[in-house]
Amino acid sequence: MRYDLKHLATFIAVAEELNFHRAAERLAMAQPAVSRIVLELEDRLGVKLLERTTRKVRLTESGRYLLEEAQEILDRIEIAENTTRLLASGTKAILRVGYTTITGHALMPDITREFRQSNPDVRLELEYMTSPVQRDKILQDEIDLGLIDGPFQSSEIESRLVARHKLWALLPPRHPLTAKPHLTIEDLAKEKLVIGTNAEWPTFRRIVVALFQSHGYVMNVGQEASSLTGLLGLVTAGVGITLFTAMPRYCGENAIAPRPIVTDPPLQIETHLAWRRTSINMAKRRFIEASQRVSAAYLAP
Incomplete structure (x- = not known):
């Protein structure tokens, strides 16, 4: 001894x-x-x-x-x-949180700010990844929570609806369509669009392609880019119009002209906060509660 x-x-x-x-x-x-x-x-x-x-x-x-x-x-x-x-x-912990491009510009920062105000000792590790990848990583316990876009089903994953997003067209300021207060799918079907790649925007592209098809059109892709930054750069350069769920906060209307897209029926893209059903702790509960407080603004009609 x-x-x-x-x-x-x-x-x-x-x-x-x-x-x-x-x-x-x-x-x-x-x-x-x-x-x-x-x-x-x-x-x-x-x-x-x-x-x-x-x-x-x-x-x-x-x-x-x-x-x-x-x-x-x-x-x-x-x-x-x-x-x-x-x-x-749950006062001190590490939470690994996945987010998508749709949630990265506003929703994720808002939830993070709300959570950190009352949980300063919890370290958040935020990682961009697509919705399908998030689902896999939640099931493999490689992330604790994910902000997942679009509908999904899994008996092993629990989720809460935290946002509904409308579809917007982001145009170069001098584009002729800026004369209209809102745009239709018919308007956009005549344009070559700047769209995110299938690899990085799989859920969003699937939803948009289905929307065009439901109105009897095929989406015309003029240029692809993998990141939102790249897409917005192409728009400001006058290459074409892109589609997104909002006007990004960090963009001014002098560089990009946002116009709502009117569809029948109205399109809303949902975001859910998701986590593995059998894996829950106090820090995770507090993050879920923070997301619910923030979600009120994102679920308003």
């Missing part, structure tokens, strides 16, 4: 006080018990840690080194204990 935390804590008290009587009072122990524990520690280490006389106690070089190391060990153990309790209560 080597030694345990009791030996280190007792040695630290003696080494800091340099007095067995005061160390015993500090530890609420009998002085003989303190002396015995320090002797046991020296015996098990095979080194002398303290030089004792009838008048004073002094640390040896080995004792000074062990004091620094033991203090750090006990500090780390205290931190570990406190963090463990905080993790169990």
Whole structure:
């Protein structure tokens, strides 16, 4: 047998006080018990840690080194204990959250701000990924929550509706269609659109393609780009019109002209916050609650 935390804590008290009587009072122990524990520690280490006389106690070089190391060990153990309790209560944790392009420009930042205001010690790891990838990663426990666009079904995933998005056309400011207050699918079917790639926008493209088909048209793609930044850059350069669920916050109307798209029946793209049904903790519950508070603005008619 080597030694345990009791030996280190007792040695630290003696080494800091340099007095067995005061160390015993500090530890609420009998002085003989303190002396015995320090002797046991020296015996098990095979080194002398303290030089004792009838008048004073002094640390040896080995004792000074062990004091620094033991203090750090006990500090780390205290931190570990406190963090463990905080993790169990949901006060301190790590949450891995997936989001899509649709949710990345407004919804995800709004939920993050709301959550962090009351949960500053929880670290959020936010990662962009498509909706299908999020579903897979939730089931594989590689992310804790996901903001997933479009309808889906899974007996292993629980979800809450957090947003309904309308469809908008984003046009170059001088495009002839900016003369109209709103656009129809018929208007857009005559244009070559700037659209996200199938690889990065699978759910959105599927919904838009189905919308055109339901109105008797085929979507005409003039240019693809993988990111929203790339699409908006193409719009501002006058390459074409893109479709999105809102005017991104960071865009000014002097660079891009947004117009609502009117359809019959009206199109709304839903976003759900999703998580694995059998995997729930306090931090996750608090994130879900924050998303529900934020969702009121995104679910308004």
